[in-house]
Amino acid sequence: MLETVELRKVFKGKTAVDEVSLYLDQGESVGLLGPNGAGKSTTISMISSLLRPTGGDVRLNGKSVVKHPQDIRRVLGVVPQEIALYEELSAYENLKFFGRIYKLRGSGLELKIQEVLEMVGLRERQKELIRTFSGGMKRRINIAAALLHDPQIVIMDEPTVGIDPQSRNHILDTVRLLNREKGTTVLYTSHYMEEVEQLCSRVYIMDHGRIIASGTQEELRRILSGEDTLLIELNEPSPELARELQALKPVRMAEETEKGLKLIVMKQSGILSEVVKEAERQHVQIVNIHVHTPSLEDVFLHLTGRKLRD
Numbered sequence: 001m002l003e004t005v006e007l008r009k010v011f012k013g014k015t016a017v018d019e020v021s022l023y024l025d026q027g028e029s030v031g032l033l034g035p036n037g038a039g040k041s042t043t044i045s046m047i048s049s050l051l052r053p054t055g056g057d058v059r060l061n062g063k064s065v066v067k068h069p070q071d072i073r074r075v076l077g078v079v080p081q082e083i084a085l086y087e088e089l090s091a092y093e094n095l096k097f098f099g100r101i102y103k104l105r106g107s108g109l110e111l112k113i114q115e116v117l118e119m120v121g122l123r124e125r126q127k128e129l130i131r132t133f134s135g136g137m138k139r140r141i142n143i144a145a146a147l148l149h150d151p152q153i154v155i156m157d158e159p160t161v162g163i164d165p166q167s168r169n170h171i172l173d174t175v176r177l178l179n180r181e182k183g184t185t186v187l188y189t190s191h192y193m194e195e196v197e198q199l200c201s202r203v204y205i206m207d208h209g210r211i212i213a214s215g216t217q218e219e220l221r222r223i224l225s226g227e228d229t230l231l232i233e234l235n236e237p238s239p240e241l242a243r244e245l246q247a248l249k250p251v252r253m254a255e256e257t258e259k260g261l262k263l264i265v266m267k268q269s270g271i272l273s274e275v276v277k278e279a280e281r282q283h284v285q286i287v288n289i290h291v292h293t294p295s296l297e298d299v300f301l302h303l304t305g306r307k308l309r310d
């Protein structure tokens with residue numbers, strides 16, 4: 001339905017997006033994951049024809065979006081990171097304004113406004129001024145505005161960054177409703193792995209402007225099929241222990257966590273006894289050890305050597 005073909009963007013000699021090829025089939029919910037500065041927003045701006053690519057193409061049903069930008073604007077709803085609302089107007093008035101831009105009028109527009117307000121859970125608050133809303137509520141109205149023209153494809157750029165948990169839950173519910181009940185195709189960018197795990201069937205992982213891995217969640221996890229993740233709870237933090245363990249051969253990755261350490265290790269490497277011995281040597285007490293199969297977050301750490309939220 002929608003694809004990018006070797007998409008590139010260079011800003012003053014600096015490559016922000018480098019040969020990105022991705023596709024969305026109709027009705028899919030796809031995640032685009034990457035740390036800050038990975039190139040997600042730049043990719044989205046080119047897909048939505050707000051930014052001209054330096055190279056490559058975006059195609060909607062096989063037709064170039066770069067050459068025919070009006071085609072994509074009709075079928076696409078984009079929720080950008082920045083809030084773009086009139087503070088001195090009410091939620092309802094804002095939606096009326098945006099609806100008119102989409103050339104909606106009269107009772108059709110009224111119905112649509114009430115429907116999108118219901119979807120984001122703010123129907124009861126529609127008469128209140130935007131300036132009295134929390135950041136999360138503003139973000140939800142921004143989402144509502146992007147849904148007024150019944151888009152076939154919705155792209156959301158990190159919609160849950162920095163907002164309250166209640167609004168976050170509403171936004172996740174809205175994405176589920178759109179995709180699973182209305183069949184809307186969704187591209188969801190985030191650096192919260194757990195959101196993508198909940199919402200998306202397929203994932204692209206982006207870093208330094210490039211797609212470094214892609215596939216279903218299961219396929220991505222298989223990258224680490226020969227490995228286990230150990231969560232080690234310690235009585236006190238120990239950067240020394242993390243350093244020493246990182247140097248051991250079966251340890252792919254060691255990082256400190258809130259409660260102790262996380263290790264990605266080769267399966268059946270007998271590493272546990274080494275960990276216990278090393279902890280004793282460092283006079284650190286192990287409170288608990290959990291072994292589990294790697295998460296998408298672990299896959300990311302393995303591929304980039306960095307945490308998503310670095």
Ligand SMILES: Nc1ncnc2c1ncn2[C@@H]1O[C@H](COP(=O)(O)OP(=O)(O)OP(=O)(O)O)[C@@H](O)[C@H]1O
Pocket residue numbers: 011015016034035036037038039040041042043158
């Ligand atoms: N208009 C611009 N001019 C110059 N450089 C830019 C411009 N827009 C983005 N960049 C650079 O391109 C790179 C990718 O930025 P982009 O905003 O696409 O990343 P991102 O993955 O969306 O991260 P974030 O979550 O921080 O928005 C960054 O190094 C950024 O500084």
